[in-house]
Amino acid sequence: MSSMKLRRTSLSTILVTLFLLFGCSSSNVVEIVSVTPQGEVPLLATIEIEFSKDLAPPDKQNMWLEDEYVEFTPAIAGKFKWVSARRLLFSPDAPLEAIQEYEAEVSDLVLFQTGLSPDFDDFTFHTPDFDAVKADVFWTHIPHQYYTVTVQANLHFNYPVQPEQLREHLEVRRDGERIADVQIISEQPSEVIAVTIGEVQQEDAEQLFTIAVREGLMSVVGKKALQDTREFNTALPPITQLAVTGVASGYDGATGWIEVATTQMVDEKDLDEYVRVRPGRGLQYFVSDNIFRIEGDFGSEQTVELIIEKGLPGMFGGKLEQEFRQQVSFVDIQPAVNFADRRGRYLMFGGEHNLEINAVNVDELDIEVSEVFANNVLHFLNQHRWFDYDYGYNPTFYVGDFGKELYDETVQLSTGRNWLGRHVINLKRVLESRRRGIYVVRASSSEDRWIQDSKIIALSDLALIARLADDQITVFVNSIEKGLPVEGVDVTVVSTNNQQLFSGRTDAGGMVRFENVRLEADGFTPRMLTAVKGEDFNFLDLDDARVETSRFDVGGLSQPSREYVTFIYGERDLYRPGETAHISGIVRNEHIRPVSNTPVICKIISPRGRVFREYKLGLNAEGSFEQAVDIPDYALTGRYKIEVYNGAEVLIGTSAINVEEFVPDKVRVRLSGKEKSYRPGERLRVDLEAEYLFGASAANLRYEADVQLKHRAYRSDAYPDYSFSHSSVKNTRIENTMLDGTLDA
Known part of the structure; x- marks a missing residue:
């Protein structure tokens, strides 16, 4: 009996001990x-x-x-x-x-x-996989055929898509039948791709469009293609009816906006009569494709009533059959932080050192200022060389071990909701750093750090301009404050792998030149310039600052002689047989100084390559000569070459003139229009008047015309420094129109 009792006591003790152990463990x-x-x-x-x-x-x-x-x-x-x-x-x-x-x-x-x-x-x-989001379908014109209508579909994706890739994965059906005549209008990668469905039979019945984006379509991001086919079914009312398909709204500063999507374009002139917003003041209307936009002063209203009256006409004859009413809520615009000047990198060394930052719907800003040490500037630039701007996000520059953080601070912004707030960042505190280098300023929301903008800044009075030739680098240094050349600046050329290639000091003209670059660089490629004078330090990224020259003639002088520069010219470059050509020439040495009192030989070479005339001349004190060349009536027509030799018969310059018996008549063309502005759907009339330069009318001549209409950004004389180009309304694409015919008498 006592043994049984002992066992029970021991078992109870074990259970209590285990409970205590597990209880202590759980609480820890x-x-x-x-x-x-x-x-x-x-x-x-x-x-x-x-x-x-x-x-x-x-x-x-x-x-x-x-x-x-x-x-x-x-x-x-x-x-x-x-x-x-x-x-x-x-x-x-x-x-x-x-x-x-x-x-x-x-x-x-x-x-x-x-x-x-x-x-x-x-x-x-x-993060989200690639997907097709929605499709908007509406009536529109076939480009340049305003008497013919088509159906356009705007396909929305969550990442940009190449139009050509979409073509292989797109299928459109109308009332169950596949449409073969589908054309993609968009040319550039975008999140919205426009597609036309060709000429569509106008029917009195509703048409059901099914737009399928097949699996396998890849976005420009890559990584992962569309996993499943997406189908969008949209009922398009007959062209005799106008329907509202969607309403969106937003608020930006003192201006609210409402966008209304319809099944066909409307005339801007009709909106003031048929559309009302309560409450709302100072309403303005804008039309683009199937969307019309209402902008106005809605005060502090969070909700307004949108009323579109029955009978609103469309551009293709459709009318709104029933009054449309909807309560519209103004959503807050997305928080944002941006530097006022997005591209500038330089602040004057002796200036106020202020940067302006703009923020909207951000209550607190965290300001971080870091320094990049001079010997690490190139590595830092290489790290951020290929920032991806495809999604419109601001750049983010990480300093890390390339420098150190100088200071950070938090500032309060007292602007109202949806209002743009401005804050000035003063960088005078960075001058307390004793090391040379550049600076990175980052401004971000205190709550969400990805709402930010970063900027590279150099505090300097040294403005750098560099010219890179095949075997020479020339650097000019001017004062930003005074605009004058700066003497005594130590300039260094650094290679792509951060090696010092050349160093020199600017002369009184603010210039330093490095010769024999190919030989001295020994396989290294110049990438960056640094300039130092006293405590002033600046840099120039040769890749980032390079001017694209493919559009310009930058080949320089093409001279047959390295010792002389010769400029040969006449009163014109075209003569008739029997006339006299007056040829002049100016000769300079390699230092652009006159070559005076020196004999030269001027040869005129005929179109057959033989010497037509030869003159032995002498340069005057200014290094120039003149010679009259008689062209006989029997002279061959064609191109005559002018060659100038020095006394040793070394070619030092060439030019050419043309001798022609008959020159075709020239025609002057004048274009004029009755009106200076037109609305969508109106016919543009252009009057053409042509006449020969000697006064007679150019009657019965054939003509060809290439009509190009391009969008021009709006500018206001009252606000010359403000850009009005950032709008959610996208411009339509206008095809060129080719015309030909015969002028009347």
């Missing part, structure tokens, strides 16, 4: 409670992790930290912030990669000195 474990967002995340996202216990001490909270609390694969540049003792935010410095899977592992660094045991599960997320 910290876990991840939640991760947001999960699964598919947008390219711009902030990741929040909540833990089961308090971890971060107060001195680590509410500040951006560079400690790697979470390791991402592939790596994501960004910073962490503890918004509370158990909530950790990660904000990427830039958008996430498109079509990318990410893995995340929480580090033990999150435990600090708490003594807790981690029980963290790894988590994964991914």
Whole structure:
């Protein structure tokens, strides 16, 4: 009996002991409670992790930290912030990669000195796969055939698509029958591709269009093609009916906008009569394809009523059969941070050192200023050489070990919702650094670091201009403040692999020239210039600053002699037999100084290659000569070559004239139009008047015309420095029109 009792007591003791052990262990474990967002995340996202216990001490909270609390694969540049003792935010410095899977592992660094045991599960997320989003279908004109209509479809994707690749994966059906006459209008990669469906039979019945984007289509991002075929079914009302297919809205500063999509284009002149917005003041209307846009002052209204009255006519005869009413909410515009000057890199060394930053819907800005050391400038530039601007995001420059962070600060912005706020960053504090180099300024939202803009800045008074020839590099240094040449500047040429190739000092003209570049460089390629004078340092990236010269004649002088530069000219380059040509020449040496009192020989070579005339002349004190050349009536017609030799009969210059018996009559053409402006759908009339230069009318001549209409950006005399080109309304593409015929009498 006592033995049985002992066993029961021992068993109870063991159970209590195990309970205590497991109880203590459970209370000492910290876990991840939640991760947001999960699964598919947008390219711009902030990741929040909540833990089961308090971890971060107060001195680590509410500040951006560079400690790697979470390791991402592939790596994501960004910073962490503890918004509370158990909530950790990660904000990427830039958008996430498109079509990318990410893995995340929480580090033990999150435990600090708490003594807790981690029980963290790894988590994964991914950015959206490539997909076709929607298709808008509407009536429109066939280009240049305003008496014929077609159906256009705008296909929307979440990543840009090459139009030619879409052609192989596109199928369009009308009422179940496949349409073969499908043409892709768009020429450049875009997220919206326009497609026309050819001439469509106008029917009184509704037509059902099925647009299929087949699997296998690849976006410009690559990586992963469209996995499944996407089909969009759209019912298009007959051309005699106008229907509203969608309404979108937005708000930008003091101006709100509403965009209305319809099944056919409307006339801008009719909108003021048929469209009302309550409340709304100062409404303006704009039309593009099947979308008309309403802009106006809606005050602080969050919701307005859009009314489109019955009878609104379309451009092709359709009418709105029923009154359209809809409550329209104004959504907030996306938060954004941008430098006012996007391209400039230089601030004057002795100036105010101010940078203007624009922000909208951002309450706090984090300003970070870092320095890139002079010896690391090239490596830093190479790291950011191929920034991808395809998605319109701002660049992000990482300094890392190429320099150091000088300071950071947080500023409050007091602008209202949806209003553009401006802040001035003063960089005078960077002058406290004793090292030469350039600077990187980054401004970002305090909440979401990927809402940011970064900028490379050089504080200098030294403006650099470089000319790279085949075997020579010439550098000019001027003062930015005074615009005058700067003497005594130490200029260094650095190769692509960061080796010093040449160094020199500018002369009184602010110029330094490096000769024999091919031999001295010994296989190295110049990539960057640096300029130093006292505490002033500047650089010039030769790749980034290179001027594309393919459009220009930059071959330079083509001279037969290296010792002389000869310019030969006449009063004109065309003569008739029996006339006299007056030929003049100017001769300079290689230093562009006159060659005076020196004999020269001038030869005129006939079209058959024989010497037609030869003159022995002498240069005057200015290094020039003149000679009259008689052209007899029997002279051969064609091109005559002029050759000038020095006394040793070495060719030093050439030119040419033409001798022609008859020159075709020249015609002057005048174009004029009755009106200076036209609206969509109106006929453009152009009057052409042609006459010969000697006064007679050019009657019954055949003509050919290439009519080109191009969009011109709007400019305001009242706001000459403001660009009005950034609008959500996209210009339509206008094909060239070829015309031919015969002029009347």
